[in-house]
Amino acid sequence: MSAATQAGAVKKKKKKYQGRIYVDRERCKGCGFCVEFCPFGALELETDYNAKGYHPPFLAHEDKCNGCDLCGLYCPDFAIFSEKIRVED
Amino acid sequence: MSAATQAGAVKKKKKKYQGRIYVDRERCKGCGFCVEFCPFGALELETDYNAKGYHPPFLAHEDKCNGCDLCGLYCPDFAIFSEKIRVED
Amino acid sequence: MTTQVAEANTPINPVEPFLRMDRMPHIWCPGCGIGTTVNCFARALTSSGYDLDKVAIVSGIGCTGRVAGYLNLDSFHTTHGRAIPFATGLKLANPELKVVVYSGDGDLIAIGGNHLIHAARRNIDITVVCVNNMLYGMTGGQVGPATPNTAIASTAPYGAFEQPFNLPFLADSCGAVYVARWTSYHVRQMTRAMREAMAKPGFSFIEIVAPCPTLYQRRNRLGDGLDAMKYYKQRSTRKDGASTRDVDIDFQGDIVVGKFIDRERPTFLQAMNHRFTERLGSRYTPYPTGLED
Amino acid sequence: MTTQVAEANTPINPVEPFLRMDRMPHIWCPGCGIGTTVNCFARALTSSGYDLDKVAIVSGIGCTGRVAGYLNLDSFHTTHGRAIPFATGLKLANPELKVVVYSGDGDLIAIGGNHLIHAARRNIDITVVCVNNMLYGMTGGQVGPATPNTAIASTAPYGAFEQPFNLPFLADSCGAVYVARWTSYHVRQMTRAMREAMAKPGFSFIEIVAPCPTLYQRRNRLGDGLDAMKYYKQRSTRKDGASTRDVDIDFQGDIVVGKFIDRERPTFLQAMNHRFTERLGSRYTPYPTGLED
Amino acid sequence: MATVELKFGGFGGQGVILAGIIIGKAASLYDNKDATLTQAFGPEARGSACSAQVIVSDDRILYPYVSSPDVLVAMSQDAFTRFSPEVKDDAILVVESELVDTSGVDPAKRVYGIPATRIAEELGRKMVLNIVMVGFFTAVTGVVDREAVRRSVRDSVPPSTINLNLKAFDKGYEYGRKVLAEA
Amino acid sequence: MATVELKFGGFGGQGVILAGIIIGKAASLYDNKDATLTQAFGPEARGSACSAQVIVSDDRILYPYVSSPDVLVAMSQDAFTRFSPEVKDDAILVVESELVDTSGVDPAKRVYGIPATRIAEELGRKMVLNIVMVGFFTAVTGVVDREAVRRSVRDSVPPSTINLNLKAFDKGYEYGRKVLAEA
Amino acid sequence: MTVDPKGVLTGHHYLDGDHACCEGALAAGCRFAAGYPITPSTEVVERISARFPMIGGVFIQMEDELASSIAVLGAAWAGKKSMTVTSGPGFSLMMEHIGLAAMTETPVVFVNVQRGGPSTGLPTLPGQADMMQARWGSHGDYEIIALCPNSPQECFDLTIEAFNLSEKYRVPVMFMMDECVGHMTERVIIPKPEELHVVDRKFTSRPPGEYLPYKVYDGWVPEMVKAGDGYRFHITGLTHNEVGYPAMNWQAQEKLVRRLIDKIRKNADEIAMYEEADTEDADVVVLSYGITSRVAMRGVEMARAQGAKVGTLRLIVVWPMPETKIREIAGKVKAIVVPEMNYGQVALEVERLAGGRTQTVLVPHGGGTVHDPEAIARAILEVSR
Amino acid sequence: MTVDPKGVLTGHHYLDGDHACCEGALAAGCRFAAGYPITPSTEVVERISARFPMIGGVFIQMEDELASSIAVLGAAWAGKKSMTVTSGPGFSLMMEHIGLAAMTETPVVFVNVQRGGPSTGLPTLPGQADMMQARWGSHGDYEIIALCPNSPQECFDLTIEAFNLSEKYRVPVMFMMDECVGHMTERVIIPKPEELHVVDRKFTSRPPGEYLPYKVYDGWVPEMVKAGDGYRFHITGLTHNEVGYPAMNWQAQEKLVRRLIDKIRKNADEIAMYEEADTEDADVVVLSYGITSRVAMRGVEMARAQGAKVGTLRLIVVWPMPETKIREIAGKVKAIVVPEMNYGQVALEVERLAGGRTQTVLVPHGGGTVHDPEAIARAILEVSR
Numbered sequence A, B: 001m002s003a004a005t006q007a008g009a010v011k012k013k014k015k016k017y018q019g020r021i022y023v024d025r026e027r028c029k030g031c032g033f034c035v036e037f038c039p040f041g042a043l044e045l046e047t048d049y050n051a052k053g054y055h056p057p058f059l060a061h062e063d064k065c066n067g068c069d070l071c072g073l074y075c076p077d078f079a080i081f082s083e084k085i086r087v088e089d
Numbered sequence C, D: 001m002t003t004q005v006a007e008a009n010t011p012i013n014p015v016e017p018f019l020r021m022d023r024m025p026h027i028w029c030p031g032c033g034i035g036t037t038v039n040c041f042a043r044a045l046t047s048s049g050y051d052l053d054k055v056a057i058v059s060g061i062g063c064t065g066r067v068a069g070y071l072n073l074d075s076f077h078t079t080h081g082r083a084i085p086f087a088t089g090l091k092l093a094n095p096e097l098k099v100v101v102y103s104g105d106g107d108l109i110a111i112g113g114n115h116l117i118h119a120a121r122r123n124i125d126i127t128v129v130c131v132n133n134m135l136y137g138m139t140g141g142q143v144g145p146a147t148p149n150t151a152i153a154s155t156a157p158y159g160a161f162e163q164p165f166n167l168p169f170l171a172d173s174c175g176a177v178y179v180a181r182w183t184s185y186h187v188r189q190m191t192r193a194m195r196e197a198m199a200k201p202g203f204s205f206i207e208i209v210a211p212c213p214t215l216y217q218r219r220n221r222l223g224d225g226l227d228a229m230k231y232y233k234q235r236s237t238r239k240d241g242a243s244t245r246d247v248d249i250d251f252q253g254d255i256v257v258g259k260f261i262d263r264e265r266p267t268f269l270q271a272m273n274h275r276f277t278e279r280l281g282s283r284y285t286p287y288p289t290g291l292e293d
Numbered sequence E, F: 001m002a003t004v005e006l007k008f009g010g011f012g013g014q015g016v017i018l019a020g021i022i023i024g025k026a027a028s029l030y031d032n033k034d035a036t037l038t039q040a041f042g043p044e045a046r047g048s049a050c051s052a053q054v055i056v057s058d059d060r061i062l063y064p065y066v067s068s069p070d071v072l073v074a075m076s077q078d079a080f081t082r083f084s085p086e087v088k089d090d091a092i093l094v095v096e097s098e099l100v101d102t103s104g105v106d107p108a109k110r111v112y113g114i115p116a117t118r119i120a121e122e123l124g125r126k127m128v129l130n131i132v133m134v135g136f137f138t139a140v141t142g143v144v145d146r147e148a149v150r151r152s153v154r155d156s157v158p159p160s161t162i163n164l165n166l167k168a169f170d171k172g173y174e175y176g177r178k179v180l181a182e183a
Numbered sequence G, H: 001m002t003v004d005p006k007g008v009l010t011g012h013h014y015l016d017g018d019h020a021c022c023e024g025a026l027a028a029g030c031r032f033a034a035g036y037p038i039t040p041s042t043e044v045v046e047r048i049s050a051r052f053p054m055i056g057g058v059f060i061q062m063e064d065e066l067a068s069s070i071a072v073l074g075a076a077w078a079g080k081k082s083m084t085v086t087s088g089p090g091f092s093l094m095m096e097h098i099g100l101a102a103m104t105e106t107p108v109v110f111v112n113v114q115r116g117g118p119s120t121g122l123p124t125l126p127g128q129a130d131m132m133q134a135r136w137g138s139h140g141d142y143e144i145i146a147l148c149p150n151s152p153q154e155c156f157d158l159t160i161e162a163f164n165l166s167e168k169y170r171v172p173v174m175f176m177m178d179e180c181v182g183h184m185t186e187r188v189i190i191p192k193p194e195e196l197h198v199v200d201r202k203f204t205s206r207p208p209g210e211y212l213p214y215k216v217y218d219g220w221v222p223e224m225v226k227a228g229d230g231y232r233f234h235i236t237g238l239t240h241n242e243v244g245y246p247a248m249n250w251q252a253q254e255k256l257v258r259r260l261i262d263k264i265r266k267n268a269d270e271i272a273m274y275e276e277a278d279t280e281d282a283d284v285v286v287l288s289y290g291i292t293s294r295v296a297m298r299g300v301e302m303a304r305a306q307g308a309k310v311g312t313l314r315l316i317v318v319w320p321m322p323e324t325k326i327r328e329i330a331g332k333v334k335a336i337v338v339p340e341m342n343y344g345q346v347a348l349e350v351e352r353l354a355g356g357r358t359q360t361v362l363v364p365h366g367g368g369t370v371h372d373p374e375a376i377a378r379a380i381l382e383v384s385r
């Protein structure tokens, strides 16, 4: 687990859970399901292409993600999933 | 038309129609449908066999037959049919 | 007396013109119900007044499948289960023909089940007469998709245990426009149903419950064909418009008969013409549907 | 930030153990709904707690037919239309297996329609997941038995005109014990339905309406997969227990979703054991049904 | 007897083939012979002609069909008309006497008739007419041992009908003895 | 030019095969040549590799496949990686520059790149990226006459999209002229 | 000879073999088609579905290949020229109806665009391994005619020929393309309607009552009728007599099936179509068909470059085989080299006909792509030494 | 070798061939059967349906032959020995799944009780005209094994052999009876269980992870697994690699299909079963199979009575052909006479193998009854002059 991730994870928030998002950029086909159906609008598509010419998602609003993993459930390419991590408040 | 038939047909009755029955004895397979479902019980099976070993029907009660041809409609072997003939009364 | 052995100078049986008399006697066993249904069909044709040169009959394989061969029409004895797609090709290629499929429960609903449901869905303008003797007659009485539970059959020697189809429900669920059931006892009603079904544009389906004395009756110790006919008479209840969901048949149980479905929807060719005309306008010349007048 | 490109030391996607990761990426197009259903299926398996060594999956041929090949189970990619009879043999020969058939609308309802209706009738203890993308994906988008009227397909270039099947009604009319419909938008409900269906003894059937952006969406100028998902979200109405007669789908019309049928009746093997025991008594040793506990 | 060829003919529903099987089995399992039975039936089994052919031999049987029978058992006129021209010159003809008209037959031939249908009807089940014929056949031809055939009948019919069938066999056999005695 | 062998590669959905057809048709119907196109696609057409091969020749073409292309048009990294080893020594490589990394290529080879996807997106439909490539190909290779190709584009796309596609073609063509000029 | 000009798309086109086959059918007068999608043949029916509405034809996509392969027989008996289209797995499902067509002498065309097999195999890649199936795949004895085109142009030309032969002999004709030819795009020239040779169905001119559906009045083939014309005929897949009625005995079987076979076998030389080149003084003849005939030419050229004296015989009609021609060649060369995209099918028949008088050398290839021409060249060089 | 004694009906029986076939299957350990009725084969499944409940087998009468022919493959992959039974028209519907079985190397037995064909033909009368179909009826290239019994006793014995061969080579085995043998009743002796030779399925002993379903560890045939044992294997009718995953290229095709073919062709001599008699100093050898081998013997005796020197070769395994044996015989006789109940099928292969070194004389018969032995005698006498 990279330091960057951990840094994000420990940000103080008023909710109990926070999400950690993993994206397999090369597996993503840019369908946008994850972005659209994230209940909190936490994701956006990159403007960059992956090798196949698709725009993968990234956690644009990390504070909004609660790790519900709906993005993971929607993804037809198994390219994204989340971890729920407990956050002390 | 044989004389015998005509003799039967002109018998005086209180109804307007009388039936004339034709049986193809050798085609009959003795199923008994005609006998059973004649609404007036006009038919009976012979005790004699035809060549295949079946008992074909005959008009046992000629006075009862009104030529409705239900026997003809039931017969699975196209072995019987009737003609309705007008009878003066 | 009025009983008379047929002779040269006697009138001929009114159904004879509808039959290939050069093929009589037919192969059906004593008391088999198929013959009675054919008798009714011939009379339905008489009273319908169709030009018989324009009526074609298609059968699959089976005891009932032999019907095509005995009717004095353009007649096709095809392969087991495939009467309906053959009829589909025949009808679509010449919609002027009145096309009737006449076959058995095994042929139409076991091996042929897929064609039945798709033709009903498409509303191909044909009439299907299904003689349901509750097993495979021709091959010696095997269990089939219409064999009631506990009935003995040659491949169900200890009694059938698969739930049989409720044929009217199945045909209904696929969109058949006319669905009726009668038994071979109901000769007048069956005759009328055949006439109605042929007159109805679209896919019409008539189930006729009929005895197979040689195999079904005998193996189940139910007597002969006549006993079956008496059972039908006794245990049939007419319920026109009954919900098809409720018309299952149990072993020697009550039989609901009647006309269950009679609805309107465009036939395959009508729908095709409609679609192509809407889309292609004058570039499309409507294809004959057989329903023009 | 918490977005992270997967690396050796990152946790693996929780569905990976259910998938043959050595075959990724899969063949499905961007925005294809099939992958989403598989994602849900993997999670249904997780939460069901089955011994995955005892779960087998059978597919026919088609885009959806490739599902078997991606699931890390005993998996069978059979012939077009014949997944159900293969599964029937598999299940009956080893009832201990939980057997799921996963295939497309063309596979299961066009060429495979006969097997579907017969397996439902017999109540073979399998679960059928039908991904209905309303056409034949694998072969390039031909019209199929679930294509709604007026929709364009490669063999219906002027719009489809055959009435499509109402799949829940069809399955119901044949006696399926569990019938539900969801769309690929309904990921949680679908996951639960899959779990329920697998737990249900007998023939269970789940229709999942899913987008084929490459062929269906594009040819009909309906945007991409995401547009389809939005349409499902907007136009689906949940009606558990709705009469299956009323759940037709029109072109871009409302979609009734929910669990329509959930009933009890003996499975094929239960009925078999019952019959043989009744008839043969102690000469018969009951065959395992997979439902003993 | 090196080889005897038998033909059984009748129409569907008469149990023609079972009659042949009973004889074949009797010879093959209980009478130390080889016996090959072949059958001809058709959709025609549904009421029309059908037949069984049995070759009984002390040697191994190769060619399985009967070309000219030593014995013809005819249970219908149709079978008699079709098959009687094929029989050997010294053949025995065994017929259902109420169904088969044998008047035109070469008087040199041995013809034995029995009203098997009526006897079966008297026994209460028309269906056992074939077993009546089998008994009769056993008596008049002597091709297979009586006890072997009786055992074979017992072996070949549904358990619940064994008694009826043995009675039918015996009736036929006795009738045959009588006919022989009278001849 | 007796015979020129072309290969078009990319992934499903990019319109690779249509690109090949447009070139082949241009050569065959409007440029007095013979042109044989074969295609390789798979269930892989569903998002993975696919390719078209075109042989353009003044003579009758027998063997229909391309073994070592004179021109490779690669619309994906995958296609480039797979096919570039096969090309002739003096081959021309035409690539989608944002999707294909050509850094490792023998500097002796002529490589021309265009951001066709982005240009197509700018034109409003990502789908026309193949036509952008066709225009670019026409400019940088000169294998087929420009007017022939343009006519072929017009002939090969849905009527309602002709203008858009011609615009895409022209964009690609112009970009090609520019690249050539700069080279 | 009547060509319906509506069906003829006169002009120069850039078409793949599948599309060209569709145009051939339309030009031949086909006005009913039933199909079921399968790669790599689907493009044929896709084009039909777009083209038929404009010319009065009916296309129906049936629920499976069982249905489509018999719907076309129904249409034929309604008087229409008809065809169905498939590839390997679907072809396997059509076997029963090929037998029915043969038995009932129904003129109809079965198109099989061959792909790699067995089973699902290689759906998008070529093969030529359904050749024996085309001849023997249905139960019982019967004969069919099978043609193999090697270019889109031939897909057009020979589809017309397939219809013509099916009418002439009242036999199901197998149009055996392969994925390579089917998906290969080349120039296809469609002539003017009046330049086409199209054989009409030979309907009887005898009135009902004087006509028997399976009586051969002349030659080998009975005259045909169609439903609706008052003949009240009966058609059955059972063995039948001249009336068309079932006849359940070996005599009827011998009479009927023997004729079904002989009408093709005895006319093999007349039905034969092949291209022969450079065989006069050849040491080796390369016998091939379909796409392999084009691939083989490159092999032949390679071998010639090394001095081999090679002739070629390209079968256009593969079944029935041109026995006379093959026997003649077998009598004068050192070897017949047979490259085919399978592990030996047509080569077996060639070997049988060669009767030991020459060597038959199979150059097998499992399909998935065409032969490496060098393999063919090697085989030639080996035997010409 | 494990024989389940429950399935073995030890004793002397008077059985027809169909019933004997059922008993053979039970003795071989078959415990799953799926069928669909068809004359003249139905008696096999009728008996199975009565017998299975007593011995723990499952019989299901499926909705059609498509279903029954794949249900048995499902059962095989669940670990059961399984079989399906049919006749001509049903056999035609099974072709796709014969290919699937061949491609996936599924051990399974297909019984075909041959009747007169083509099409519905002569349902109740014998034929031998499905022999080529048994070998070539599915699309693509593959090989199968086909056996032909000539008596009810052999219907028992060879059904066991059919199962054994299917297990040994992981190949679908065609058990090619005919109506005459199927409906012929004779004494059948069923030995004690311990006297039977039954081949068990060779399940792998390698643990999951160390096992690949299509890797050949030894010989020609991969080891098998069954569902539920933790191997998580994948089976597909697509061309596949050793893992069992689809591999869409000609290299995978060549590797896989070549092996599928070679495992049979290269073992033909080992698979071969035939009865040879009096061939040493024969002028003519009569080659036959199935019921015709018994009929032919009468013809042979007639010819011998007229002085002909005749040997006989009766094929029990017809496919693959005993090529070595036939070549050997072809090298020493004047003619091989091949009577078969068709218009020339097996005779074609014999002629090919004879390679012109001897004459091959077909004595055809359309079926409906067996040959007239005199026709066979005449053919022998004609060529022995």
Ligand SMILES: Cc1ncc(C[n+]2csc(CCOP(=O)(O)OP(=O)(O)O)c2C)c(N)n1
Pocket: C061, C062, C063, C064, C065, C079, C080, C103, C104, C105, C106, C107, C108, C131, C133, C135, C136, C137, C138, C139, C144, H036, H037, H038, H039, H065, H089, H090, H093
């Ligand atoms: C492909 C094929 N499979 C099986 C058969 C054998 N077969 C002939 S008729 C028949 C069943 C007939 O049953 P049904 O349709 O109910 O007609 P019935 O004889 O009862 O009237 C079967 C299985 C066949 N002819 N063709």
Ligand SMILES: Cc1ncc(C[n+]2csc(CCOP(=O)(O)OP(=O)(O)O)c2C)c(N)n1
Pocket: D061, D062, D063, D064, D065, D079, D080, D103, D104, D105, D106, D107, D108, D131, D133, D135, D136, D137, D138, D139, D144, G036, G037, G038, G039, G065, G089, G090, G093
């Ligand atoms: C016997 C046979 N016929 C046709 C095909 C070709 N085929 C492959 S997949 C398919 C249809 C797939 O449609 P569907 O089941 O709806 O799956 P989808 O691709 O839409 O998920 C067809 C017709 C085949 N493989 N086998």
Ligand code: SF4
Pocket: A019, A021, A037, A038, A039, A040, A041, A042, A043, A064, A065, A066, A067, A068, A069, A070, A071, A072, A082
């Ligand atoms: S885990 Fe839930 S909240 Fe976080 S990005 Fe995914 S869908 Fe949105």
Ligand code: SF4
Pocket: A023, A027, A028, A029, A030, A031, A032, A033, A034, A035, A056, A057, A074, A075, A076, A077, A078, A079, A080
């Ligand atoms: S759902 Fe999956 S494939 Fe779609 S954009 Fe998100 S990560 Fe990419």
Ligand code: SF4
Pocket: B019, B021, B037, B038, B039, B040, B041, B042, B043, B064, B065, B066, B067, B068, B069, B070, B071, B072, B082
């Ligand atoms: S005509 Fe009517 S009344 Fe007369 S016998 Fe027949 S059924 Fe009876």
Ligand code: SF4
Pocket: B023, B027, B028, B029, B030, B031, B032, B033, B034, B035, B056, B057, B074, B075, B076, B077, B078, B079, B080
């Ligand atoms: S209904 Fe017909 S077959 Fe039956 S007894 Fe009467 S006449 Fe005879």
Ligand code: SF4
Pocket: C027, C028, C029, C031, C032, C033, C034, C063, C064, C133, C137, C138, C211, C212, C213, C214, C215, C216, E046
């Ligand atoms: S077997 Fe049954 S269905 Fe067939 S003819 Fe006889 S009684 Fe009728």
Ligand code: SF4
Pocket: D027, D028, D029, D030, D031, D032, D033, D034, D063, D064, D133, D137, D138, D211, D212, D213, D214, D215, D216, F046
């Ligand atoms: S073609 Fe359609 S169904 Fe198939 S993978 Fe692509 S989007 Fe999915």
Ligand SMILES: [Mg+2]
Pocket: C062, C104, C105, C106, C131, C132, C133, C134, C135, C136, C137
């Ligand atoms: Mg029936």
Ligand SMILES: [Mg+2]
Pocket: D062, D104, D105, D106, D131, D132, D133, D134, D135, D136, D137
């Ligand atoms: Mg689909």
